Each structure stands twice: as C-alpha cells, then as structure tokens.
Amino acid sequence: MKKILLIICLLWNTTSYADIEGYELFGMNMPMMCGAPESVDRYIEDNSFTPINISFGKERALKDGIALYAVTYYINDKAETLAVAETPTDPYKCMIFHTFDMKMNQSLLGTGT
Numbered sequence: 001m002k003k004i005l006l007i008i009c010l011l012w013n014t015t016s017y018a019d020i021e022g023y024e025l026f027g028m029n030m031p032m033m034c035g036a037p038e039s040v041d042r043y044i045e046d047n048s049f050t051p052i053n054i055s056f057g058k059e060r061a062l063k064d065g066i067a068l069y070a071v072t073y074y075i076n077d078k079a080e081t082l083a084v085a086e087t088p089t090d091p092y093k094c095m096i097f098h099t100f101d102m103k104m105n106q107s108l109l110g111t112g113t
Contacts, residue, residue, distance in 0.1 A: 032085075034094040040084060043095070049074035049082050057085075075102065 034040075054072045058065035074082040083096040 030096065032094045032096055034092045036091070037086070037093045040093040040095060044074060044082065044084070047080070047082070047098075048076045048078070049080075050076065071096070079103075 051072050051074050054070055056067040057069045057071065058067055069085050069087045072084045072086075074084070076082075079100065079102040081097070081099045081102050084093055085096050086093045
C-alpha cells in the first residue's frame, strides 16, 4: 500500500506538473486514503456522494498530453466534497480529500460549468 501511494505521489509531483516552471510551486505530502475500488465505492455510497464532474490529469500538464489519471469530484447533501483519483494501470483508487462546510459559488449554477 505504501509503495503504491509513493508511486502515485511521485507521478503527481513530477509528471503532471513538469511544464509549470516559474511559479515557485512544490510538491507536498497530502493526506490521501487509498484502497480497492470496491472499498472506495462503498465509502462513496455510505456517505451519499454524487459525482458532479470528472477531469483528467495529462502528461506534463499539457492539454494535448496523454491522460495519466482521472479525478472525480463528488458532493453530498451535507455540504461535503470528496475527490477521488485513479489511474488506468493502478489497482487502487485514492481519495485525495474529503472536506466539509462547502460553500457553493451560486453564480456558476446553471451556466453550463
């Protein structure tokens, strides 16, 4: 498990951000929880999360790069959010964060975003 988490963090910190030099950005150790897709899916269901979007991290952070991972963003009716990352080659899914007290930007609602 630690080995897989380390690999995801290394890919996240090196491959996906390789083209954004000059911004004084750096990688951090983020608290993530990873597990079998069935376990993560059960957590999502048990906490009544609904997926609201999916996006793709691409090689060297380029729009035309090869998709390396997907991030699905969820919300529930308790003002909580959850982001889940997965790669096509990793047998695990990782919950990047589970946050609370969400405040929705009302000006975006109904704008096709």
